[in-house]
Amino acid sequence: MTEFRKIVNEHEERVRNTLFRFVKTREDTEDIAQEVFIQVYESMGKFRGDAELSTWIYKITVNKAIDFLRRKKRKKRFAQLTSIFGNDEEYEEVNIPSSSNPASDLETEQRKEILNMALDKLPENQRTAIILSRYEGFSNKEIAKIMSSSVSSVESLLHRAKKNLHKILYDYYEKKIF
Incomplete structure (x- = not known):
């Protein structure tokens, strides 16, 4: 098992849980989690060890979540403007009860x-x-x-x-x- 695979296995669940708290959908959580681990992989050479590896990974996670929320807010504003000018597309999320x-x-x-x-x-x-x-x-x-x-x-x-x-x-x- 590669070192990177070990890192992913060790931190994946907590990264996903953290992301889900921010973005609230499984699909977005999965997409952003992939972005997080891509950045971790690409930036491993830049990790200086000033903090714990887990702290560094969660900093990337939180930053990716915040970036996503900012983009989502901009898209929402744009969607509101386009709906005013005649674009009637609506997006709906479906939740399935668990018990x-x-x-x-x-x-x-x-x-x-x-x-x-x-x-x-x-x-x-x-x-x-x-x-x-x-x-x-x-x-x-x-x-x-x-x-x-x-x-x-x-x-x-x-x-x-x-x-x-x-x-x-x-x-x-x-x-x-x-």
Whole structure:
């Protein structure tokens, strides 16, 4: 087994999980994961060992996810403009329930959608910090390396992100109830 294959085997699942938290579709996750490992392969000679290999790989992963989201946002704006001027194409994602309890599945999906909506409203750096911390389990020190910032900056980002999520969710449920 080649050294690169070992790297892929060791990091592939976590890279995919991290990407899925950002992009939310399996197809996009697969595409971006391939881009991540292509860049890892092409850049192995540039890896200096200043950080752990895993930290370097997840930095590439987060950067690829953020780039994808930026491109997607630009495409969405363009699609809105073209729909105004007569292009009626629509894109739809199909989700297949995973368990045999439709009511529970629906409730779980609704909660995920609400949380994803709230996460999407966070500034990019806060959303990245929260995903890496809460969903991927990285320590503040690891997040600081991935995001090229200090540990205290990450702690501040996480604090502000939690505060903002609380406000977004509170406002959402206030509107929903009243």
